[in-house]
Structures are given as C-alpha cells and as structure tokens.
Amino acid sequence: MQVLQHWQQSIKTSLRAKLLLFLSLSMLSILLIAAYGVFRYIETVEQEGWAGRQREAAQYAVRTIDDFLLRVEDTLNLVGALSVQQIRQSPELLPEILNRIPAWIEIVRVDATGRVIASTSRDQPLLTNPASILLANWFQQARKGNNYLSPLFITTNSEPYIILSMPASDGGVVAGRLRMNLLWETVATIRFGRTGHAYIVDDLGTIIAHPDPQIVLANTTIGERPEFRTFPPDGNQRFYINRFQQETLGVALNIPGTPWRLLAEIPEDEATELSTRAGIVVTISLFLFGALILLSINYLLDRFIFRVLNELRQGAERVGTGDLTQPLVVPPEHELAQVASAFNTMMQQLHARNLEITRQTESLKTEIQQRRRIEQELIRARDAAEAASRAKSTFLATMSHELRTPLTAIIGYSQLLEQLIGQGIYDTVAHDVGRIRAAGTHLLALINDILDISRIEAGRMTVSIEYADVADLVRSAVNTVLPQIEKNRNRLQINCPPDIGILNSDATKVRQALINLLSNAAKFTENGEITLTVSHYYENAQKWFRFTVSDTGIGIPADKLDKLFKAFSQVDDTPTRKYGGTGLGLALSQRLCALIGGRITVESTVGFGSTFTIEVPAELNAISSTSDLDAPSLSAIPAPITTDRTASTVTAKNAVLLIIDDDPTMSDMLRRLIPATEATIVTAETGTEGLQLAAALIPEVIVLDLKLPDLHGLEVLARLRENPELSHIPIVVLTIDDQAQHGLTLSVDEYLVKPVEPNRLISIVRRFYQPKAEVSTPHILLVEDDTALAELFAQTLRTVGWSVEVASDGETGLTAALSRPPALILLDYMLPGMDGLQLLEQLRSHPHGKNIPVILMTAHELTADERQQLAVSVSMIQRKAELNLEQMIDHLRRLLSQNKSLLIEQ
C-alpha cells in the first residue's frame, strides 16, 4: 500500500515518472495488441494445421472403410448375381468367401420367400432362422430393392456385427453378418497429435467404432449432441464441447454408401498448445523488449534531459544558499544549454552584486561604528555638560545662600540697632556692632574667594612670574596666620632651611595657598601642634618645592577626603559651624597651585590630624596656560555635597530613619552608605532622646540598639510600642546578645546581632522605607494542619479585612503559594508530608516565591543554628505558645504595609 502511495506521489511530482508512465502504458497497449495479434495468428495457423490433419486422417479412414465396404458388397453382389441353381451347384462358394474375407461372419442366400438357399457361418448362424427372416429388416429392405446396412448389433453370443443385405438375382436376398473389427482397427489407427482420435457413428448417433471398445459396447450415443445434429459432415473443422465437457476441434465426414459418419476429434488444448506456448513466449519477449526500451528511454531521458535539469536545479539551489561560484555545466548541443548559460550569467551578476553589497555593508558598518563612537562621545560630552550645568546651578544656589547669610546678619543687626537705639536701649550695641563687622568681614572673604575662583574658571586669572625667596615667602605667610594659630593655643613648628632656594613663579599664589593651609590647620586644631616643613626635590630633571603643613587636629574622615577640594564642601558638620571659613579656601588653593603647574595632596586620620602638601615647580614655564590645567574645574566636578546642612534637594516627604544608639559608628556608616535623597538619618544617643525624637518625628524606621546609656533598649522598645502613634513603625533591633531575642518576637520586625554587616542592615532598613506600592486587600496564605487553630487564625485575620487562604499540608501550601502568590505566609513548622522547612526550601528556589515574607510558627524551641539557617529565608519565627494575636496583627500590618517587592537579602 505504501509503495503504491509512494508511486502515486512520484507520478504527481515527477515529469519523468509521468513520461515513463505514459510510455509504458502506450507500449503496454501496443505490445498487448501485438502479442494478441501474433497469438491469434499462430492459433489460427495451428488450428488450420490441425484441421488439415484431421481431415486427411478422416478422409483416409473413410476411404479405407469405403474400400472395405465396397469389397464386401462386391462379394455379396457376386453371390446375389448367381442363380439358385448355381449356388446349389457350388456349395463351397460361400465358405470360400468366408475364408477369403475374414470380416464375414455369416453369409446367407435366401429366395424371395425367405427360404434359405445357402448359408455359411463361422459361429452360430443368426440369419438362418426361418421364423425371423421374413420379419427381419435385412430381408424386407433388400426385398424392396435397397442395399441395407443394419445398425450395430452387440450380442453376447457373437462378436459385434452388422448385417449387410442386398437384393439377389431372383428376387431373393443375399445377406451377411459383418465383423466390425476392421472398422474398429481402422478407427483405432487414426491418431493425430497425442490425443487426436476418430470414431464412427451411425445415423442415430450411436458410436459404432471407437479406439476404446468399451465405449462401443456401452452403446454410447452422441445423437443429441451438437456435433452430430448441428454440424454437417462436410469435412470442415468445427469447435464444440464434446460429451466429456472438453473443448474440442472436430472434423466429420460421411462414409459413402453408408449412413455412417466418421468424426475426428482433438482437444482444443492440444490443438492450441503450440499457439499458447508461442503466445506466452511472444508476450514475454515482447514485454522484455518493452522493458528494455523503457529502460533505454529512461536512461536517455536521464542522460539528456533530466541530468541537465538536475544540474539546473542544483545550480538554483546553490544560488539559494548563496554559493555563486560554481557555473552550470551543460553540453553545448543541448537545447537547455542556452538556459544554462543564461543562468550562469545571472549567477555571475548576482555574485558581482553580492560582492558590491557586501562591500557597501562593510563600509556602512564602519560608518555606523564611527557614528556610534561619535554618539557615545557626544553622550559623554552631554553628560559632562549636564553635570557641569548642575554643578554650576548648585554652586550658584549655595553661593546665593552663603552670601545672604552674612548679609542677613548685617542688615538684621543694623535694623535691630535702629530699633533699640530708637528706644534708647544701648545694652547690646557693642555686641551687635561686632556681629555686623564680623559678618562684613566674612562677606568680604567670601566675595574675594568667589571672584578668584570665577576668574580662574573663566580663564582670566593671570599668572605673574617673579623671583621670590622661598624662606621669605614662608615667613610672610606664617606671620599672617600667627594670630589664628595662637587663638587656638596651638604651637607652630617651622622646618625651613634659610637657603632653601629661589622660586621663579607666581609667589603670590603660593603664598595664598600656604596661608590657606596654615589657616585650616589652625582652625581645626586646638591645643595642638602645627608643623610646616619646606623642602625641595627633583622630578624629571626639574626642581620642585614641597611645603608640608601637618597638624594634630580633628582629622578628616576618609570618605570626605575626595570632596575636600570641592567648593563649599566642609568637613565640619555641626550646625553652628564653629570652624568658620568660606568653604572655598581649599578649592581655590588647589586651582591656584594648578595654575602654576603644581598640586596639593592630603593625608589624614580622624582624631590624629592631617597633612596637606603643596608641590610646585621651582620654575614656571610660560607655556603652561590655564587651558592646560589639570585642576578639575567647577564644571568638571559633580555637585558638591554640603555636609553642614541637609541638601535642599532632599524632598519634604523624604523618609526619616531614626537611629537610637550611643555608638556613632552605625549612624556614620549608614549616613555614608545611604544617599541623602533616599532617606534622612537622625541620630539619638540616649533612650530618652530617642523617644522624644521618635515621638516628634514619627520616623519611617527605627534602628534601636539595646545597649543604651540611660534606659535599657527593651524599655525603650516597650514604650515605643505602647505609644499608639508609634506602634506601627518598624523597628530593627541591634543586640550583642543572641539570647535576648526572647522578648522581642512580636514587637520587633527584625533583629540583628552585632557586629552587623553594613549592607545587611541597609537592605533590611531599605525594606521599610522604600516607596510603597498600592496594596489592595492583602492576601495571606496560612499553612497549618491543625484545622481548629487554622480556623481561628483565619477568622481573626479576616475580621481585620484581609483575605486568607488556608492550606492544611505542605504540598497544597506550596502549590497555593506559587499559583497565587500571597503578600505573606504564615507557615507551621510541623506539617504532614512536606514539612515547613521543605516548603520553605522549595518556595525560595522558585522565582515567584523568593520574596514572599514568611512567618514560621513553631511549637517547640529552635536551636541557634536552626535560627541562623532560617534567618535567611524567614521573616520571623513565632513560637506558638507565645502567640498574641493582637500583636501578631500589628506585626503583620507592619509587614504588609511595606513594599510588595520585598527583598530578602541573599
């Protein structure tokens, strides 16, 4: 069946198949017709051959029998011609005849009355019975004057015979019994082919002679059969079905002088044997021949047409895959050669075009790359420009503020004095006037510094080169700063060789920078030591001077060092700014140094002091101009971060993080790591202060250290929770003692054991103040196998307005959590099947389940190790025994009011 379908498919798709099919069908028809024709022809010839043979045989037989009959009739005639007397006179005549002609069994001469005149017989005489003679047909017929031939008699006391009779001379009859054996022998000898034979039938159709005597003895008759009735005995071959149901070819001939017929028959099978065989052979050979022709045609088609077509097809396929380099090979005499050559030309053109396209693509690519590079540079330039713009805006804003402050004092105090003097109150005149003067001075310093920096920025700051003695320069600078140094009861140590050298550069700038450094050292050091060391060294064959100013002052924290040289960035962050200054000194100094080809560097340790170093070339090359400066200009630095007042960029609703801890490390660290725009950090160093601030500010998060100088952390915690206004605030507790967590469970949202990893604390804290997403009805999943307890929980939670789903075993719980992620999961530790821990594990390994906060409820105490392990994946562990539903609800509320995308840190 499949083969058939396959063929069907082939035929549908293949021209060749169609062709071959057509050819084979045509040839098949022709061959069949031819074969049939040949077969028929041969058949006819063969049949005619057989017919001829049959006829011949029949005719021969007939002749033989005829002769015989004639002879025996002659003898009868002879006897009949004799008179009665003659016969009586020759009594040996009849026996003599009998002798000579063995076919006669009996001969008898009777007269007209039926009286036997003479007779002779080999066996029992049958014709001589006077009683029967007169009635016998032979007598009656012969008396009428006819020659009579009786039917065949088959008796038991004689061999089969027939009776011949004819009229005798005197009106009597001469008759005789004739043996059939000649007939039979004659008939038996008639053979043609293997099975061809002949037999004789009488006028009734009874077979009287047959090669098989049994048939005769059986009185077989073909009287009703068509071969007897229909077909005349004319010697023509006829086809019929004989009494044995065989298809037969037969020839029938009359035996003259008798009512008998001779039939020569041969089964058609044998008659057509030859033709059939020949037919088969012819058919097979013709088919073979046809197949051969088909194959040859197939081969020829293939070779001359399909191969070429295939070549074309492959060529097209190659083009399809992009291979344009192999031309088609087609013999030039082929009709399709033109097609092939056109195809080849097309390929060449395509190839050429491809190359062209590739080339263009490449150049486009290069161009794109270049553009991209330019784009990136533009972006960078734009970003830099934006940053510069922002820096400038912030600078302007800060500058505006800075300038207004002393102005406010000046104008304010002036107005105040007006009022007071107008009222005659002179108490505060000295004080107020002093303030005015101080503010004025400060304002002047500010303006000077700002102008200087602006001029540098605008590239209009000039550098005047002159020779200056370094030792003198140093002395001059020191003198200027001495009052400030002494004001803070500091000691100054100067290490400067008097012959340190000559500076050929802008000495004024060096002096200004040096004064600034000394002034800073004096400001930030109390009762300390300030050391100025001057030296020189060589770098790249150039002579440099180094001025080092060290102090034992408050020092500068590492994270502020890089902001040091930025405008208005000041180290002190106390509100009253007791250290004074414009905030621009270092920025200016750095630029001044850069203008003359030098640099300022700083090293510092908090609590120990700082060391500032100015390094300048001894000789300033006139070539270096302001445009070559390495000094980061105002435009290049990002917006300065003012540490003394909360940046105005912090929004009103900025989150507030209250830290109640007497150790400033934690606050410092958080301040450093959390940008001001994200949250504002307020510190309280005592519990009382903490409570006050908490009550006042209502912060977004509270970080509470349990170890406090005045109250115990737990008490602070309790009081915080008691206050209804504050009970919703998330509290993160820091403790040095792991055991202390006992009382904490519900009141506390998170607890950490010191020392705390900063990033951990930050991400925990961030959880609580990140912008909130809208939370519709929070959905809680409760996984608890104790149905009564589960019901109780669920009911309680539902009355608060939350939607609760209950799962009574781990599997169900996990499926529920993953298919409908809840805002929170209350998970029982002990569950049938998958227990709480396994559920947690599986939940956390799933992207949807990673962030869902889980409260694990246990009936028994967990070990420290267990708690530690769980700390990563569980929000909180709740002992069932200590469960207080109200507190639980509060806690849940806090948890739920947080951002949905809670991050449980890794």
Added chain:
Amino acid sequence: MAKILIVEDDANNRDLIARLVELMGHEPILAADGAQGVALARSAQPDLIVMDMGLPVLNGWQATHRIKSQPATRHIPILALTAYALTEDRTRSLDAGCDDFETKPIDFNRFREKVEALLRQRGKEPTAP
C-alpha cells in the same frame, strides 16, 4: 503674648530673629535643627513657627511636612524663611505646608506684619490644612 518657635541653624540669624520677636512682645523658643524643631513644636506647642529652610538633620521642608502631618502640631502656622528667592522655592514651601514665607535678609517690618497676620489667623478656629 504669643509663643513663637524659631528654627534656624545660623547663630547670628537665630539671635536676630529671637530679639526681633522679643521686640514684638512675644516669647521666642529656639531650635537649631529640623529634628529639634519638630520635637519642640510638639512639646512647646507654640502659636507660630518661624522655620528656616536650610537646616541640618532634617531640612525645613521635611520638618514642615512632619509638623503638618501630625495631628498634635498640624494647626500651628509656619512662616518659612528661605535664602532661595526662586519661584520654585516659593511653590515648594507652600506645597510642603508652609502658611507663608519670607526671603532672607529679613526686612523687619515685612516680617512683623506677616507674623501678626498669622497670629491673628491663629486666633480664629484652627482650620485643617
């Protein structure tokens, strides 16, 4: 005589405003940073708050927001002092909940008028913001 809370970090300015307030016949209460300002607002319950915007710990806007968010202090009028004269600062102050604002350097007369106006308002029923 009203209690006026002054939240200002610059010592000079604080002194100035305090004396001005005294001249006006009111009682000044002083705070030097935003947190302190909020705390004192709650505890002292002043009749008016004069709030500088540039403050340490919490800035003026944050402090104003907190004060105006809490029922205990919501009703207290706040006069913002800002060194920034840009329009957006004005909008920002009002958005944060300030009832009025004044730029520095302070003009005494203008200041006095604004304070009296706010105190008079306060004399009426406290309105919800």
